[in-house]
Amino acid sequence: MSNDATYHGPSEVVTTHDVHHDEHHVHHHKETFITKYVFSQDHKMIAKQFIVTGIVWAIIGGLFSVLFRLQLGFPNVDFPILETFFGRWAKGGHIQPEFYYALITMHGTVLVFFVLTAGLSGTFANLLIPLQIGARDMASPFLNMLSYWFFFTASIVMVSSLFVQTGPASGGWTSYAPLSALAEASEGSKVGMDLWLVSMALFVVSSLLGGLNYISTILNMRTKGMSMTRLPLTIWALFFTAILGVLSFPVLLSGFILLLFDRHAGTSFYLSDIVVNGHVLDNEGGSAILYQHLFWFLGHPEVYIIILPSMGIVSEVLSVNSRKPIFGYMAMIGSLFAIAILAFLVWAHHMFVTGLNPFLGSFFVLLTLLIAVPSAIKVFNWLTTIWRGNLRLAPSTLFSIGFVSLFISGGLTGIFLGNSTIDIHLHDTMFIVAHFHIVMGVASFFGMFAGVYHWFPKMFGRDINHTLGYIHFWVTMIGAYLIFWPMHYEGLAGMPRRYLDLTPWVSFNKFQTLNEMITIVSIIVFAVQLMFVFNFFYSMFKGRKVTSTNPWGANTLEWTTPINPGHGNWPGEIPEVHRWAYDYGKDGREFVMQTEPIGTNESKDH
Amino acid sequence: MLTNANLGQFQQTPLGDGGQRRKIHPHKFTLWIAIGSIVMMFAGLTSAYIVKSNQATWQPIVIPKVFWYSTAIILVSSLTIQMALRAFKDREMNRYRTLIAITTVLGILFIVFQYFGFRQLWNSGVTLRGSGAGQFLYVITSLHAVHVLGGVVALVVMFIKAFFGTRKNYSSIPVEMASTYWHFVDFLWIYLFIFFMWLG
Secondary structure (H helix, E strand, O other): OOOHHHHHOOOHHHHHOOOOOOOOOOOOOOOOHHHHHHOOOOHHHHHHHHHHHHHHHHHHHHHHHHHHHHHHHOOOOOOHHHHHHHHHHHHHHOOOHHHHHHHHHHHHHHHHHHHHHHHHHHHHHHHHHHHHHOOOOOOOHHHHHHHHHHHHHHHHHHHHHOOOOOOOOOOOOOOOOOOOOOHHHOHHHOHHHHHHHHHHHHHHHHHHHHHHHHHHHHHHOOOOOOOHHHOOHHHHHHHHHHHHHHHHHHHHHHHHHHHHHHHHOOEOOOOOOOEEOOEEOOOOOOOHHHHHHHHHHHHHHHHHHHHHHHHHHHHHHHHHHOOOOOOOHHHHHHHHHHHHHHHOOOHHHHOHHHOOOHHHHHHHHHHHHHOHHHHHHHHHHHHHHHOOOOOOOOHHHHHHHHHHHHHHHHHHHHHHHHOHHHHHHHOOEHHHHHHHHHHHHHHHHHHHHHHHHHHHHHHHOEOOOHHHHHHHHHHHHHHHHHHHHHHHHHHHOOOEOOOOOOOOOHHHHHHHHHHHHHHHHHHHHHHHHHHHHHHHHHHHHHOOEOOOOOOOOOOOHHHHOOOOOOOOOOOOOOOOOOOOOOOEEEOOEEEOOOOOOOOOOOOOOO | OOOHHHHHHHHHOOOOOOOHHHOOOHHHHHHHHHHHHHHHHHHHHHHHHHHHHOOOOOOOOOOOOHHHHHHHHHHHHHHHHHHHHHHHHOOOHHHHHHHHHHHHHHHHHHHHHHHHHHHHHHHOOOOOOEOOHHHHHHHHHHHHHHHHHHHHHHHHHHHHHHHHOOOOOOOOHHHHHHHHHHHHHHHHHHHHHHHHHHHO
């Protein structure tokens, strides 16, 4: 493009990014410790609050998986230390059945909601949306603050449920009725379940407040020149994530409200013809399947709420670090959009074995398999982005490439599971566990790690240690495949998930050593995650200070702010945007920032 | 793939020039998304109702007459809040305060009448035991009442501000948002009422 705008020249704002503003006085307002670090309305501080809370949760949730892996890997070995810590829950050094179910339930709940939803989109939506679209803060900083504190309160309630006498909820992260609806059905369905429901309701409120803000900010607060098609893909991904959350979480809340009525008010929305311990209940006319419909109407979009932010982060990081424009920008947006739409139309593929009408099921099969199309487009575009790129193998790049690898491996098994006939065999086996951990769990974590390594300088003004980052990547990458790949074979052989002890089942005894290996690897991988946490906090205070405002040579607006931006982000005016976010390697220049006007002799192609 | 020529075109579009005046106020926009979210919640509940109503052992109910009165009340309150908004825009603050007060009272009255409706239904033998139309009505209508109550709280805050506020604020945005929300809960009730009349 060559128009008059060229001759307006780089404005004052453009030049400011070379100047160091360690302290600026433009948006100076009185800040106490409380308003700056606790009840902060600054989106950057809220992002840090989300990630630190997310890290605490990830350690708890990860530790739980190590504990139940000990049981699965070594069902006949005593671990007296467990009894020291957990008392009667691990009598004789053995994890008791109720404890085992509590562990898997909390592992799922914590990681799906508290880490990969709040910790991931909470962190990066808060950090990146205002910085990358060129806004001083969110549309409503106050609601944003409330969003964090609702999340925090939800966390407190959930943690407190770990300490009640009858234990936390233990009916699986899905909390299917009728098990979750009847206090007499299990220990975990007593007060632990109530706390779980209260915590999740608070969590839904947090997520809605956050989501409303993200959507409103992206649509209304973009800086001059920042059209929707100039947004970095991180923002597009976070935008669709927020839409999914805003439309699906309320339905989950509806399901929870009906469940609460069933638990405490004597209704029978989900209950019918039930006998508990020989005692016949008088509940009649309810439908347990109704809960599954309401749950999975959120539950399926939820997995995209988890993966989409990672997709956005990976797109950005891969483009920046291969010094090439993202391949197929519009196709990337289109496939994000397609995934967001399809997310709402596939929930019943979680319910193929509930007696769902096979004719209806075939529609859900078709729609489920359709997701392969936008997913494949995205994978193709990531690969073509790094293809013949000048790859800079920073930890963030490695984690992004790792994400693509995991997304392919885990995505392919989704095609197996999306078929209602094959699902009859694979349902509730370790195959499912392998599939969703790779494609959604580990892959999203990789996106999150890529984001942390990439934006750490922006968050804290210091660099995170790269050597530890490389160790973190390789151990996690190899470990993730060693843990989850063998589970496919176990699942294909019919080994069920959620079982406490498979030793009486002779046909699965051949997997004993495999299970031991998985457990040992998961302990190692967990230890390496603790090393990452150490690296994170150590680098936060002692890391090498960043000296350049744009350490990665990236194009996006967050790198035009001072190294330690204050509340308001830009000391002067908000910069104007003149081009898309991906002008890398254009006309022999390594990168051209979004703030630079289009030159007269600039080529039209990338 | 997007070329720079394309990007140039986008720059000329109204969205790209960042013209704030053409855009809806971000808070109002947020409210609309919140309304979308609330709609999803009630869509979830009413579709659960539809699914259940097609199953055996479904127990229909007779909608209490009182709900007609509450419908009338909330319709009138929609009218009064619209008049309040107009009064605010015309800077007729006395009229505005009176109308806000009337709307608040009508909102509370609506909730009271819903309660009378519940009592009538309860006395006719429809309690929380079971899973028929009655139980759904209790849950869905209570949730709606909670949303009305939220609106009442907002109105009370505005009422206090209008009476005791030390700062003069002429921005009509909060009033417009309150009225939008109020019309929404009104509309939501009409939808639920028709829904229950038709399927109950």
